[in-house]
Amino acid sequence: MNKDILICGVGGQGTVLSSRIIAAAAMEQGYPVKSAETIGMAQRGGPVTSHVRIGENAFSPLIPKGKADLIIGFEPAEVVRNLDYLATGGLAVVNTAAIRPTTASLSGDGYDGSEMRAYLQEHVNCILADGNKECEQLGSVKFLNILLLGIAQGSGKLEIPGEVMIKEIEKRVPEKFREVNILAFNRGCEIGEQSKA
Amino acid sequence: MKEYVMGNGAIALGARQAGVSVVCGYPGTPSSEIIETIAKYPHEGMHLEWSVNEKAALEVAAATSYAGARAMVTMKQVGLNVASDPLMSLAYVGVEGGFVVVSADDPGPISSQTEQDTRRFAEFARIPVFDPATPQEAYEMIQDAFAYSEKYKTPVIFRPTTRVCHGYASISAPDTFAPVRGKGFEKDAGRFVIFPRLSYKNHGLIEERNVKIGEEFSSYRFNTAEGGPAKKAVLASGVSYMYAKEALLDHSGVKLIRIATAYPLPESFLLRELAGVEEVMCLEELSPYLEEQLLKLAGKHHLSLKVWGKLTGHVPAMGENSTEIVQKILASYLGWDSQAQENAKIPPLPARPPVLCAGCPHRASFYAVKKAMAGKKTYYCGDIGCYTLGNAMPLDMVDTCLCMGAGVTMAQGFSHIDSEGKAFAFIGDSTFFASGITGVVNAVFNEADLTICVLDNSTTAMTGHQPHPGTGRNMMGHQTQKVSIEKVLEGIGIQKIITTDPLDLAASMDAVRECADLPGVKAIIFKSPCIAIEKSKKKCHITDDCINCKLCIKETGCPALTIAEGKVTIDASLCTGCGLCSQVCPKAAIGGESHE
Numbered sequence: 001m002n003k004d005i006l007i008c009g010v011g012g013q014g015t016v017l018s019s020r021i022i023a024a025a026a027m028e029q030g031y032p033v034k035s036a037e038t039i040g041m042a043q044r045g046g047p048v049t050s051h052v053r054i055g056e057n058a059f060s061p062l063i064p065k066g067k068a069d070l071i072i073g074f075e076p077a078e079v080v081r082n083l084d085y086l087a088t089g090g091l092a093v094v095n096t097a098a099i100r101p102t103t104a105s106l107s108g109d110g111y112d113g114s115e116m117r118a119y120l121q122e123h124v125n126c127i128l129a130d131g132n133k134e135c136e137q138l139g140s141v142k143f144l145n146i147l148l149l150g151i152a153q154g155s156g157k158l159e160i161p162g163e164v165m166i167k168e169i170e171k172r173v174p175e176k177f178r179e180v181n182i183l184a185f186n187r188g189c190e191i192g193e194q195s196k197a
Numbered sequence: 198m199k200e201y202v203m204g205n206g207a208i209a210l211g212a213r214q215a216g217v218s219v220v221c222g223y224p225g226t227p228s229s230e231i232i233e234t235i236a237k238y239p240h241e242g243m244h245l246e247w248s249v250n251e252k253a254a255l256e257v258a259a260a261t262s263y264a265g266a267r268a269m270v271t272m273k274q275v276g277l278n279v280a281s282d283p284l285m286s287l288a289y290v291g292v293e294g295g296f297v298v299v300s301a302d303d304p305g306p307i308s309s310q311t312e313q314d315t316r317r318f319a320e321f322a323r324i325p326v327f328d329p330a331t332p333q334e335a336y337e338m339i340q341d342a343f344a345y346s347e348k349y350k351t352p353v354i355f356r357p358t359t360r361v362c363h364g365y366a367s368i369s370a371p372d373t374f375a376p377v378r379g380k381g382f383e384k385d386a387g388r389f390v391i392f393p394r395l396s397y398k399n400h401g402l403i404e405e406r407n408v409k410i411g412e413e414f415s416s417y418r419f420n421t422a423e424g425g426p427a428k429k430a431v432l433a434s435g436v437s438y439m440y441a442k443e444a445l446l447d448h449s450g451v452k453l454i455r456i457a458t459a460y461p462l463p464e465s466f467l468l469r470e471l472a473g474v475e476e477v478m479c480l481e482e483l484s485p486y487l488e489e490q491l492l493k494l495a496g497k498h499h500l501s502l503k504v505w506g507k508l509t510g511h512v513p514a515m516g517e518n519s520t521e522i523v524q525k526i527l528a529s530y531l532g533w534d535s536q537a538q539e540n541a542k543i544p545p546l547p548a549r550p551p552v553l554c555a556g557c558p559h560r561a562s563f564y565a566v567k568k569a570m571a572g573k574k575t576y577y578c579g580d581i582g583c584y585t586l587g588n589a590m591p592l593d594m595v596d597t598c599l600c601m602g603a604g605v606t607m608a609q610g611f612s613h614i615d616s617e618g619k620a621f622a623f624i625g626d627s628t629f630f631a632s633g634i635t636g637v638v639n640a641v642f643n644e645a646d647l648t649i650c651v652l653d654n655s656t657t658a659m660t661g662h663q664p665h666p667g668t669g670r671n672m673m674g675h676q677t678q679k680v681s682i683e684k685v686l687e688g689i690g691i692q693k694i695i696t697t698d699p700l701d702l703a704a705s706m707d708a709v710r711e712c713a714d715l716p717g718v719k720a721i722i723f724k725s726p727c728i729a730i731e732k733s734k735k736k737c738h739i740t741d742d743c744i745n746c747k748l749c750i751k752e753t754g755c756p757a758l759t760i761a762e763g764k765v766t767i768d769a770s771l772c773t774g775c776g777l778c779s780q781v782c783p784k785a786a787i788g789g790e791s792h793e
Contacts, residue, residue: 035365046551059443061364064520080543101549102756111547123541
């Protein structure tokens, strides 16, 4: 299998954990894996991306533009920002809840994500879900990364068995949040599967 | 064990495997995780330290190498500038135990002040440099670096770049390791005391030795050529080699030459591989180092060679390379069809410049100075750390930022050319220890008029919360005596020192006014822990008294304050209850500190 997965969002949203889980699960399946992450100043509220590359044909640590099979987006504008990476026929899993940058609040710029959602719906093969709302029902928006992994899983585009994913999630989340993270993952799977149908 | 680790982790495990027993460094993106990884894995028998700065790190490690220990120093590229004084001399003196300086370059730059190229430093110091292209290579190559260092008794530079440092790959490393501590220091003044005569003698020996190393590098396993013979070649180094490899996947008829040891140049290897080649495209980041070396080589050996790259405008002079950039360059070089993908026009995207975190005490410190000095002529000299982000609107509180520690000395400079304006230096606690103290001494000695604002959040926040002399904990995991910033300032002779809680706006503004009105060197220590270390359970909330004037947002720019459906709201997932906004609100409509 050769597969390129781009995870994008805003610094502080927990994108790194998602990429590590996918990488670990793919390695568990015996594939060679490479990944790369944004670290440093951009983590302070700036756009962040993780590139996960599975398979023998990946040399560059970053996914070449137009090659990502799957984008997992934590924020709609960040998905649009990274659309260049999406391959023809690729899928974007998008959390529709917008994060307004501080600069937008200052200038009165009306960014609320709606334009991005509309654009994605019209031009991109995508699954849109209000991940924040789903997670609030589980008690905290902190489970967003696992919920989105679940949606990717449910979409069938991840091609890694669900139980392998769950095992890696369990290894990497604090024990007291293990159960609720699995709930988030399973809820994500449902959303992903529904969108497929 | 098989581990999925960051490139920096691979360097750490490789060094451990090579028997490193002393590791010193100063944090700096993209190098910080090397020491942290060693600390995380078993490391009995090793000495690990976050030194106060890179110069100290290199000197500590150099002594242990004189005694025969294998030692490593880690830093980012600008850290090498700080460590360059001991390094340049150490290059003449030489070492005993394997001695590797890891200096991580940052093309882009992504998190740095400069796009300098450490390979140039290696040539400048006349010492070998290794340039890995992947985390796996880094794991192996760092072990080679130790071996070469010990064989030739010279410090060696190991130069990864951000994409190698922060890329992840799986590494198989043995669980066992054996730190080499050496047989102890044998006094030999003729060897270890640098004098002009010694430098003259060793200079000659170093030049002779480098020819030998270049010869040995000519059969080094990471200097490779593939896809030949061909008239056209690509010469690549570091991660650009991986970009070229990926771009050339479906193409043939071109030779890909990769140089992993930029200095001393493996001349015979290149001459061998360039036989029959008529043109070379040089793919590298930062400076056209190999390109220039190749031009020299062509001149020296009268090769008829067309050399393309940064110097000819075929490769961008600045920024990172990528597979796409390399693909485009190679398409025009090799005459491929370039298929530019046309995307539908995307809507305008919101800009997301990095900002201080919600609840960051630095925001409150800057705001207190800003309000207290409103309407007055001021000079706000910033420094390196999270608080450089105090430059962002609406705070706009950083007029200068140059390098580590420069805030204090530059504020001094302004005070000498303008006696009317009030000069302020903003410096974090870690930067204060790294290179701020000498500036304070200089300011006192030379009768400056300035207020030093130490933003003390009890950590090195920007690079991932490393301990420093003021935190009471070191990299060996030991509790240590805290070095008191206040007592240091007192000891230097500063007469007015006020310690204040930045989250108390009125008290902090009073402190600023009091200091600004006094002559001489004064200091305010704004003391409040980084919100990422001391997690707060407090939240602020907006009451019905809110008139939606948005002053809280306009004044503080706190990312937890947003506008939802036309009304000011507090994002509870970000708010730490710092209470700055409630102190700014003209209607007392922000309730603070309601516990969750």
